[in-house]
Amino acid sequence: MSDTAADSAGTGRADSDGNASYGHKPFKRSRSHFADRITADGRDGWPVQAGRYRLVVSRACPWASRALVSRRLLGLEDALSLAVADPIQDDRSWRFTLDPGGKDPVLGIRHLSEAYDARERDHPGGVSVPAIVDVPSGKLVTNDYQQLTLDLATEWTALHRPGAPDLYPEPLRAEIDEVMEGIYRDINNGVYKAGFASGQQEYEEVYEALFARLDQVSARLADRRYLVGDTITEADIRLFTTLVRFDAVYHGHFKCNRNKLAEEPVLWAYVRDLYQTPGFGDTVDFDHIKRHYYEVHTGINPTGIVPLGPDLSGWTTPHHREELGGRPFGDGTPPAAAS
Numbered sequence: 356m357s358d359t360a361a362d363s364a365g366t367g368r369a370d371s372d373g374n375a376s377y378g379h380k381p382f383k384r385s386r387s388h389f390a391d392r393i394t395a396d397g398r399d400g401w402p403v404q405a406g407r408y409r410l411v412v413s414r415a416c417p418w419a420s421r422a423l424v425s426r427r428l429l430g431l432e433d434a435l436s437l438a439v440a441d442p443i444q445d446d447r448s449w450r451f452t453l454d455p456g457g458k459d460p461v462l463g464i465r466h467l468s469e470a471y472d473a474r475e476r477d478h479p480g481g482v483s484v485p486a487i488v489d490v491p492s493g494k495l496v497t498n499d500y501q502q503l504t505l506d507l508a509t510e511w512t513a514l515h516r517p518g519a520p521d522l523y524p525e526p527l528r529a530e531i532d533e534v535m536e537g538i539y540r541d542i543n544n545g546v547y548k549a550g551f552a553s554g555q556q557e558y559e560e561v562y563e564a565l566f567a568r569l570d571q572v573s574a575r576l577a578d579r580r581y582l583v584g585d586t587i588t589e590a591d592i593r594l595f596t597t598l599v600r601f602d603a604v605y606h607g608h609f610k611c612n613r614n615k616l617a618e619e620p621v622l623w624a625y626v627r628d629l630y631q632t633p634g635f636g637d638t639v640d641f642d643h644i645k646r647h648y649y650e651v652h653t654g655i656n657p658t659g660i661v662p663l664g665p666d667l668s669g670w671t672t673p674h675h676r677e678e679l680g681g682r683p684f685g686d687g688t689p690p691a692a693a694s
């Protein structure tokens with residue numbers, strides 16, 4: 356699928372020159388080094404199994420948040436447990452300081468890097484979320500953020516809740532992949548390329564591509580409720596996790612400021628519709644999002660000051676997108692309220 360790998364973001368331990376170097380050297384998102392797949396037939400040695408694996412995320416991270424949404428929509432909470440890292444990394448990267456004693460209670464580790472090191476000492480490519488760890492061995496299985504959610508949708512089906520939606524329906528995959536490719540390049544990764552650009556021309560090019568793509572997506576969504584077909588798919592999840600961060604961080608911190616999302620009638624209604632759908636908004640933590648970006652990327656925000664805005668009250672206002680029709684969960688049902 357698509358150009359997953361080649362072109363983009365913030366990986367790596369926050370030591371070396373990691374976060375302070377953003378904006379000072381060309382931005383490159385590295386290929387996920389650990390690309391094993393957890394599958395129904397276990398062909399990579401990792402069979403789908405309830406209770407065996409732990410999903411490690413930061414609620415700040417858009418790539419990890421895809422998995423948070425998928426896990427909720429598919430009802431995998433009991434089958435795939437969740438570790439939430441502190442939104443602020445230290446010099447050993449993601450850490451479990453939100454948990455009692457600073458340790459993940461299931462894996463018994465303080466830093467996610469311990470699971471990476473257990474899998475491969477001196478691995479290249481840094482430590483990133485999302486990650487899935489094999490609980491019995493404590494070893495990282497995958498940090499392949501592009502494949503991970505597709506596998507939750509298509510390989511974990513035996514453990515899906517009754518009424519789970521098909522997020523990657525076979526007949527629509529070519530169209531979903533095509534839509535996601537442009538969204539990945541110009542929007543998901545585009546905001547990072549703008550934010551971490553190290554030169555004016557580089558910034559201007561990605562800014563233009565970002566807003567051209569947002570305009571195109573907005574036109575597509577003007578008369579249809581969802582990106583592909585008439586139900587929620589993987590494509591909507593991937594667009595959502597970037598759009599929900601747009602006004603809070605990308606508009607200011609990443610200089611993606613032609614306009615705010617709240618000034619875009621179609622996209623603002625679209626993202627509020629998803630935000631208000633069970634499984635989307637209940638995964639979002641604006642405090643984690645804002646503190647992570649503004650405090651961690653000292654290369655582009657040296658003071659570390661976290662802005663107080665924007666006002667979040669608009670997120671729950673009526674969006675009227677249901678007037679476009681669409682069946683959010685297809686023949687299925689929404690997930691129960693988050694516990």
Ligand SMILES: N[C@@H](CCC(=O)N[C@@H](CS)C(=O)NCC(=O)O)C(=O)O
Nearest residue numbers: 364365366367385416418482483484
């Ligand atoms: N795994 C992918 C994408 C995931 C990603 O970039 N996650 C970020 C957080 S949004 C991360 O964990 N970066 C490592 C760090 O900041 O220490 C990559 O390597 O580019």
